[in-house]
Amino acid sequence: MRVEVVLTETDIAQEFTEAMEARDLPEKFFYWFPRSVKEWEALAANPELYGGLAETWGRMTGYAEAMTHHFAGQIPVISFGAGDGTRDRMLMDALKNAGRECAYFPVDASQAMLERACAAADDDDIEVVGIKADISSPVHMVFAADAAEAPRLLVFSGNTMGAFDPLAQIRYVAQCMKTGDRLIVDGELFDEVKTTARRDHPAARRFLWSLLASVGISDADGELRINAKHDERHAGLHLNTRYFRADRDISVTVMGKEMPMERGERIGLNFQYSYTPEAFRWLVQEQGGLQILREHESSDGRFLTAVCSK
Numbered sequence: 001m002r003v004e005v006v007l008t009e010t011d012i013a014q015e016f017t018e019a020m021e022a023r024d025l026p027e028k029f030f031y032w033f034p035r036s037v038k039e040w041e042a043l044a045a046n047p048e049l050y051g052g053l054a055e056t057w058g059r060m061t062g063y064a065e066a067m068t069h070h071f072a073g074q075i076p077v078i079s080f081g082a083g084d085g086t087r088d089r090m091l092m093d094a095l096k097n098a099g100r101e102c103a104y105f106p107v108d109a110s111q112a113m114l115e116r117a118c119a120a121a122d123d124d125d126i127e128v129v130g131i132k133a134d135i136s137s138p139v140h141m142v143f144a145a146d147a148a149e150a151p152r153l154l155v156f157s158g159n160t161m162g163a164f165d166p167l168a169q170i171r172y173v174a175q176c177m178k179t180g181d182r183l184i185v186d187g188e189l190f191d192e193v194k195t196t197a198r199r200d201h202p203a204a205r206r207f208l209w210s211l212l213a214s215v216g217i218s219d220a221d222g223e224l225r226i227n228a229k230h231d232e233r234h235a236g237l238h239l240n241t242r243y244f245r246a247d248r249d250i251s252v253t254v255m256g257k258e259m260p261m262e263r264g265e266r267i268g269l270n271f272q273y274s275y276t277p278e279a280f281r282w283l284v285q286e287q288g289g290l291q292i293l294r295e296h297e298s299s300d301g302r303f304l305t306a307v308c309s310k
């Protein structure tokens with residue numbers, strides 16, 4: 001298994017300590033601990049929450065060959081925040097069945113996720129090189145995209161863009177794109193009731209608690225709260241923020257270092273954007289400067305997936 005490392009484990013451990021001290025934990029850390037990875041896999045496999053997206057990707061496999069028919073030879077597939085690569089493999093297996101060969105580059109901050117994506121691609125006889133990098137860094141993004149010559153098939157799925165500032169993130173992805181490249185990007189569609197309710201689903205809560213449990217915080221120490229907000233920069237940009245609030249004085253151990261937390265103190269957890277269809281299209285077309293070639297709304301109405309070109 002080959003993994004190119006731009007973001008080291010030492011970097012992540014240092015950043016995690018600093019993030020805990022600042023009481024603000026971004027998305028990257030939620031896939032770092034083994035317990036979190038296990039809970040993410042359970043969450044991602046939950047048909048109630050992700051069945052619609054899986055169905056979209058099933059439909060897109062029928063279009064994979066047409067999407068890449070202008071690619072000569074091997075098709076490089078570069079997936080930003082690839083996770084275990086389940087969706088990417090659906091597409092690559094369809095391309096393989098159509099007689100095309102892929103070279104796969106899963107990009108992720110989580111070593112455990114990369115190992116899963118690389119091992120599964122190996123099992124499917126797909127040439128694979130993992131890239132351990134931070135996709136919130138435009139420099140890391142360009143490094144990852146340069147793993148192969150254009151045209152490339154770029155993937156940004158599972159509402160991964162929504163865990164960052166999407167206005168900045170779509171520009172970082174667009175900056176990596178060259179003529180002939182295709183990008184598959186999705187966003188979660190906002191629903192007044194369901195969007196917040198999905199964050200409150202037991203599987204989603206278990207996923208969040210798994211990170212806190214990894215530093216010794218349990219539900220006896222406090223509670224998880226979810227807020228719904230608007231991003232005033234554009235109509236139709238919604239976000240859910242989450243935080244842990246200590247109900248008593250506690251002591252957290254981070255990388256062997258004791259960190260006391262007083263009753264009432266909070267730790268900000270990863271946020272997630274959702275959009276109206278118009279706001280998602282505005283992001284891709286106006287902020288990213290990309291052209292939408294095709295759109296797929298998931299059968300449960302939760303995700304809108306766009307196939308784009310520069």
Ligand SMILES: C[S@@+](CC[C@H](N)C(=O)[O-])C[C@H]1O[C@@H](n2cnc3c(N)ncnc32)[C@H](O)[C@@H]1O
Nearest residue numbers: 028031081082083108109110134135136157158
């Ligand atoms: C919501 S999951 C989506 C996984 C996959 N794309 C899918 O559709 O199932 C987000 C993925 O992005 C990765 N990730 C989160 N923050 C990251 C960062 N700053 N740099 C690189 N990867 C990151 C996580 O480790 C995780 O695998």
